[in-house]
Amino acid sequence: MNFLMRDPVIQGSSMAYHPFIPHRSPEFAMSAMLGHQPPFFPALALPPSGSLSLPGALGKPIMDQLMGVADTGLHFPTLGHQAAAAHLRPLKTLEPEEEVEDDPKVQLEGKELWELFHKRGTEMVITKSGRRMFPPFKVRCTGLDKKAKYILLMDIVSADDCRYKFHNSRWMVAGKADPEMPKRLYFHPDSPATGEQWMSKVVNFHKMKLTNNISDKHGFVSSTHTILNSMHKYQPRFHIARTNDVHKLYHCTFRTYVFPETDFIAVTAYQNDKITQLKIDHNPFAKGFRDTGNGRREKRKQLALQSMRSYEEQVKRENGASDDSSGEQPSFKCYGQASSPAVSTVGPPHLKDFCDSDEDSDDESKDGLPKDGPDSSKISTTTEDGKDHEASPVKAHPFSSSSDSGSRVRESGHKTEKSQADSRQSPVTIISSTTRSAEDLKSPGLQDPPPKADECRSISKDSFVPLSVQTDSGHMGHGHLHNFGFPTGLTGQQFFNHLGGAHPFLLHPGQFNMGGAFSNMAAGMGPLLAAVSTGGVSTMDTTSMTSPTQSLAGAAGLPFHLQQHVLASQGLAMSPFGSLFPYPYTYMAAAAAAQSAASSSVHRHPFLNAVRPRLRYSPYPLPSMTVPDSTLLTTAMPSMAGGGVEVKGDGMVVPVSPVSGVTLDSTSEVTSHSSSLSPKTCAEKDAANELQSIQRLVSGLDSSQDRSRSGSP
DNA sequence: TCTCACACCTTTGAAGTGG
DNA sequence: CCACTTCAAAGGTGTGAGA
Numbered sequence: 001m002n003f004l005m006r007d008p009v010i011q012g013s014s015m016a017y018h019p020f021i022p023h024r025s026p027e028f029a030m031s032a033m034l035g036h037q038p039p040f041f042p043a044l045a046l047p048p049s050g051s052l053s054l055p056g057a058l059g060k061p062i063m064d065q066l067m068g069v070a071d072t073g074l075h076f077p078t079l080g081h082q083a084a085a086a087h088l089r090p091l092k093t094l095e096p097e098e099e100v101e102d103d104p105k106v107q108l109e110g111k112e113l114w115e116l117f118h119k120r121g122t123e124m125v126i127t128k129s130g131r132r133m134f135p136p137f138k139v140r141c142t143g144l145d146k147k148a149k150y151i152l153l154m155d156i157v158s159a160d161d162c163r164y165k166f167h168n169s170r171w172m173v174a175g176k177a178d179p180e181m182p183k184r185l186y187f188h189p190d191s192p193a194t195g196e197q198w199m200s201k202v203v204n205f206h207k208m209k210l211t212n213n214i215s216d217k218h219g220f221v222s223s224t225h226t227i228l229n230s231m232h233k234y235q236p237r238f239h240i241a242r243t244n245d246v247h248k249l250y251h252c253t254f255r256t257y258v259f260p261e262t263d264f265i266a267v268t269a270y271q272n273d274k275i276t277q278l279k280i281d282h283n284p285f286a287k288g289f290r291d292t293g294n295g296r297r298e299k300r301k302q303l304a305l306q307s308m309r310s311y312e313e314q315v316k317r318e319n320g321a322s323d324d325s326s327g328e329q330p331s332f333k334c335y336g337q338a339s340s341p342a343v344s345t346v347g348p349p350h351l352k353d354f355c356d357s358d359e360d361s362d363d364e365s366k367d368g369l370p371k372d373g374p375d376s377s378k379i380s381t382t383t384e385d386g387k388d389h390e391a392s393p394v395k396a397h398p399f400s401s402s403s404d405s406g407s408r409v410r411e412s413g414h415k416t417e418k419s420q421a422d423s424r425q426s427p428v429t430i431i432s433s434t435t436r437s438a439e440d441l442k443s444p445g446l447q448d449p450p451p452k453a454d455e456c457r458s459i460s461k462d463s464f465v466p467l468s469v470q471t472d473s474g475h476m477g478h479g480h481l482h483n484f485g486f487p488t489g490l491t492g493q494q495f496f497n498h499l500g501g502a503h504p505f506l507l508h509p510g511q512f513n514m515g516g517a518f519s520n521m522a523a524g525m526g527p528l529l530a531a532v533s534t535g536g537v538s539t540m541d542t543t544s545m546t547s548p549t550q551s552l553a554g555a556a557g558l559p560f561h562l563q564q565h566v567l568a569s570q571g572l573a574m575s576p577f578g579s580l581f582p583y584p585y586t587y588m589a590a591a592a593a594a595q596s597a598a599s600s601s602v603h604r605h606p607f608l609n610a611v612r613p614r615l616r617y618s619p620y621p622l623p624s625m626t627v628p629d630s631t632l633l634t635t636a637m638p639s640m641a642g643g644g645v646e647v648k649g650d651g652m653v654v655p656v657s658p659v660s661g662v663t664l665d666s667t668s669e670v671t672s673h674s675s676s677l678s679p680k681t682c683a684e685k686d687a688a689n690e691l692q693s694i695q696r697l698v699s700g701l702d703s704s705q706d707r708s709r710s711g712s713p
Numbered sequence: 714t715c716t717c718a719c720a721c722c723t724t725t726g727a728a729g730t731g732g
Numbered sequence: 733c734c735a736c737t738t739c740a741a742a743g744g745t746g747t748g749a750g751a
Contacts, residue, residue, distance in 0.1 A: 125746085128716070132744070165714095212715090230714075268715050269746095276746070285744040288721035 102145035102195065104240050106257045106466060109138035109202050113282060114261045121171065121272035124234075124264035130209030130225045134279050137205045137236050137262060144195025149244030151191040152198060154205050155183055156226050159233040159263045166271035174231070181214065181227040185239075192244040212268060228266040235263040258467040 108114065113135040125131050137154060144150060158180060165174035186208040190197070211225045228234055235258060243252035270276045280286040 134745095280746070283745065284723055285721090286746060287723075289746050 103143040105143045107140045108259045120274035122264045123267050123275040126210040126212045126266045128213040130211040141198045146196035149192045151241040152188040154238045156234045156236045159235040178229050230268045
């Protein structure tokens with residue numbers, strides 16, 4: 001065990017100063033042998049070829065670990081999550097950086113659309129080639145230090161450990177979740193940028209794609225793709241890292257924001273017509289499927305109507321005029337239902353009803369979101385391409401002038417917005433990630449969410465308040481990270497835990513999806529990149545970094561499993577749930593020890609329960625973690641050693657420095673949002689669904705009839 | 714339940730045109 | 733040289749058949 005740390009080569013390598021060197025533990029080996037499923041841990045597997053060449057310092061340990069895993073016959077994703085329970089060893093203590101205090105607030109953009117999406121069923125299509133998120137995940141940031149540089153990123157983590165099925169027009173739990181896919185961090189392409197830049201625009205992550213394919217035929221997976229399991233529930237998370245260097249991602253002030261309304265169930269094919277219609281109505285690329293238009297859908301419907309009429313006429317001729325009085329023939333009714341599943345319950349809301357973010361950081365018009373929404377006035381000018389400016393406000397959506405249904409939706413949307421606290425006003429939660437272990441955040445009552453409860457939960461978010469988590473690493477210094485470079489080819493993977501984890505953001509460099517960003521960061525990764533590149537694992541040499549898309553841009557250069565392995569071998573901190581800690585090692589280790597002592601106490605942190613009771617943060621029981629070298633807890637980061645969190649009376653949890661005795665961040669606070677998450681009753685939901693079904697049926701018939709009348713007088 | 718080919722659509726950028 | 737238009741390619745989308 002701990003071969004990594006004992007390897008002098010490693011110690012002397014570019015990784016020498018890396019504070020987070022994972023140690024393989026007996027639990028890991030045992031778990032691997034038992035074939036425990038790793039909900040969060042990255043895959044460790046040999047490349048298809050079976051051959052792997054890694055250079056110098058990193059090569060040996062990587063290969064050792066790799067072969068060790070390979071010997072077990074384990075390949076992704078069959079590693080035990082215990083593997084992530086790495087014991088970290090601080091190698092160097094750094095001086096904190098000077099920073100100007102900031103107080104970031106994050107507001108979800110397009111909240112109305114998200115809420116409508118959520119009310120209708122929370123389905124998100126994933127395909128082998130990857131599909132964009134819809135609704136697009138966009139946020140607006142405020143309270144940033146204008147001059148400081150930030151890296152903005154997001155990831156998608158499991159919301160629970162259940163597999164779902166769509167049965168009787170509703171989502172039900174269908175069993176235990178499949179093994180977690182290797183997760184990734186998606187870096188906003190504009191990262192890093194100053195706070196002023198971030199605040200001047202809507203931060204859009206629409207370029208991120210969702211897939212169920214762990215790799216393409218070549219064994220790669222695009223850097224922009226996040227791998228999900230179909231029929232599983234996921235929760236996107238947004239992160240703000242106050243740093244301009246990806247090297248420091250673990251050592252900077254790190255905040256995590258969760259918007260409960262953005263969770264979704266990944267599907268490979270739509271199950272719920274309501275969601276289909278919602279997306280058709282609001283996504284310009286699906287314009288051809290809209291009922292109101294000249295698209296294929298309309299043509300098909302018209303053809304069907306014509307055939308239906310001819311059939312009706314034939315029936316009339318055969319049966320006489322006995323039923324002429326009935327305006328609605330049963331057959332027509334049936335058709336109306338069957339052919340127009342898309343007819344929305346309350347009428348398809350217009351884009352403008354939802355889109356208040358016409359000036360997203362990226363080309364937003366393609367998102368098909370409303371550009372002249374009610375909030376458009378508050379949209380500030382983007383610092384990016386001007387097309388964003390011209391695109392949206394002026395460009396009216398083709399359907400923006402349609403029915404009044406939009407106003408209805410808008411109305412409800414506003415109501416919802418009223419009911420919920422503005423996310424900007426929500427206190428920023430700052431807690432120690434070590435305290436946010438998996439099941440800490442789950443409500444006791446939801447540990448094993450019964451299907452019913454879960455169903456209700458999925459649509460019972462009357463008000464959504466972002467949950468935010470801030471971690472302060474103690475600002476480890478530059479020098480410390482000097483050699484902490486990420487191989488260019490290793491930038492695609494991340495192995496995150498459940499949201500449940502809410503875990504300290506356990507980040508693995510190789511899991512980064514930089515999506516073209518960080519080209520400037522590449523320069524700083526030279527040493528390690530060069531070190532790793534010689535092995536020919538992939539194009540990891542520094543020269544390759546000239547192209548962001550080939551270097552930091554993503555995982556294109558390395559199979560994800562290999563990336564993950566290399567990443568793991570690099571000694572990045574991995575929580576018991578596979579996420580990465582932004583904390584100094586000792587801080588985490590201390591907490592880990594405490595957790596271990598408490599024996600799965602990780603599930604029961606009162607604060608975390610309060611923060612987000614609806615989520616299960618760790619469906620997988622934690623084995624008691626061993627701390628092979630207890631001295632590690634106090635060596636490197638004395639200021640953090642023994643540091644923990646101070647739980648305030650109102651649920652606020654603040655990381656406390658044991659040395660200073662003061663909170664690490666004055667803004668640290670946690671506010672319980674449990675009340676805002678209180679679900680509707682199932683009865684209410686059912687009633688609402690029933691009403692919606694009726695409305696939909698009626699409106700569908702009406703619209704169909706109207707169209708048929710107008711279409712063929 | 715998933716995959717694939719397909720038609721339809723938007724977006725993008727190069728090429729062409731005119732002042 | 734600039735602004736504008738045109739056009740083709742790329743890419744995003746749901747559908748429906750088939751596995």
